Amino acid sequence: MEGRVTKELILPISRILHTSEGGDADYELVDQKRQWPSCLIAIRHAVSKGQTLALDCEGDSLSRKGNIQLLSLDTEEKTFILDIQKLKAFPFERGLREILEDKNLIKLMFDCREDADALFHQFHVTLDGVLDIQLLEENSINRKRGDHNFSAISLNSLLGCMKKYFQCEESVKQKEEGMRLEKEWTNRPLTAKQISYAQIDVYLLDWLFDNFKPSDEELARLKIASRIYLNLKRFIPCRKYNEYENNTYLPVDVIPDKGSSSFPKGYVSCTECYRQFPEDEFSIRQVKKKNQMCRTCKKVKNDKSVQLTEYQFEYFDNDDVTESAERENEIKQYQEQCDEEERYFSEVLNQ
Ligand SMILES: [Zn+2]
Numbered sequence: 001m002e003g004r005v006t007k008e009l010i011l012p013i014s015r016i017l018h019t020s021e022g023g024d025a026d027y028e029l030v031d032q033k034r035q036w037p038s039c040l041i042a043i044r045h046a047v048s049k050g051q052t053l054a055l056d057c058e059g060d061s062l063s064r065k066g067n068i069q070l071l072s073l074d075t076e077e078k079t080f081i082l083d084i085q086k087l088k089a090f091p092f093e094r095g096l097r098e099i100l101e102d103k104n105l106i107k108l109m110f111d112c113r114e115d116a117d118a119l120f121h122q123f124h125v126t127l128d129g130v131l132d133i134q135l136l137e138e139n140s141i142n143r144k145r146g147d148h149n150f151s152a153i154s155l156n157s158l159l160g161c162m163k164k165y166f167q168c169e170e171s172v173k174q175k176e177e178g179m180r181l182e183k184e185w186t187n188r189p190l191t192a193k194q195i196s197y198a199q200i201d202v203y204l205l206d207w208l209f210d211n212f213k214p215s216d217e218e219l220a221r222l223k224i225a226s227r228i229y230l231n232l233k234r235f236i237p238c239r240k241y242n243e244y245e246n247n248t249y250l251p252v253d254v255i256p257d258k259g260s261s262s263f264p265k266g267y268v269s270c271t272e273c274y275r276q277f278p279e280d281e282f283s284i285r286q287v288k289k290k291n292q293m294c295r296t297c298k299k300v301k302n303d304k305s306v307q308l309t310e311y312q313f314e315y316f317d318n319d320d321v322t323e324s325a326e327r328e329n330e331i332k333q334y335q336e337q338c339d340e341e342e343r344y345f346s347e348v349l350n351q
Pocket of ligand 1 (some may be wrong): 274298
């Protein structure tokens with residue numbers, strides 16, 4: 001995939017990168033309710049022409065707890081940057097929800113998990129129709145689930161993808177600067193730098209998608225994977241925000257193997273991520289001790305234990321085998337949610 005970068009693709013993004021210094025900007029900052037109807041018409045028009053949208057939310061610690069401050073929607077003509085801090089639920093109640101929930105209307109995203117969690121819990125929007133570019137990275141899409149030789153697949157960040165595929169130092173620098181703005185998304189008025197950053201993020205998604213050029217077969221699996229990804233955090237009954245929830249590894253059974261569209265059904269829950277897998281995901285010893293971990297959680301634990309002192313390590317081990325009633329209840333709730341998801345997926349796949 002490297003080496004596909006062309007001058008033609010770099011040029012438009014360079015133009016956008018300069019907007020913060022006063023150049024022409026093909027974006028619209030939407031912070032008044034009266035602006036929304038014409039934006040909705042433009043977005044619907046873009047969709048009716050078969051355009052793919054790109055979507056991204058910004059906020060401090062974005063999740064069900066960290067409020068959505070901005071929502072950017074990119075069409076081929078324009079990027080609409082919605083100031084959700086000011087508009088609140090207004091755009092969702094007037095047309096945006098239908099766009100975000102439409103499973104046939106493709107939205108490109110990069111790691112949709114926190115955005116989906118925030119949209120679901122803050123605005124009751126069940127995001128669907130996502131193609132997640134993070135899952136497209138060649139390392140992840142073509143690995144086989146049954147291959148236990150690897151413990152976990154590392155996921156690339158948007159910045160990492162930028163560095164790897166988009167060899168433009170200026171844009172990487174701007175992205176790095178933008179990442180330091182995380183705590184400033186609540187500030188108003190928004191600075192030109194913030195607006196530019198929000199715009200670049202969605203613009204990059206179009207660029208990466210064009211650059212990766214997934215085959216039809218990969219695209220079909222990516223759709224399934226993205227739907228699983230959407231649900232991974234938003235359907236956790238009680239989030240812990242620990243390293244098992246937030247890490248840089250691909251969770252198990254998200255991308256189906258080549259030629260497949262589903263995963264073997266499992267009934268054994270990982271004690272850290274609570275997801276259910278077939279018994280062969282776990283070691284017999286761990287299942288016996290009831291502290292079985294999927295390969296991703298195991299990798300996270302290994303990473304963590306390297307950093308632990310001896311004392312902490314003992315504490316961690318003891319903590320591992322104790323399951324409170326509250327924790328068992330949480331697992332039960334999570335399993336019910338998984339069954340619901342499974343019904344949903346089989347309905348979708350059988351359509
Ligand atoms: Zn796990």
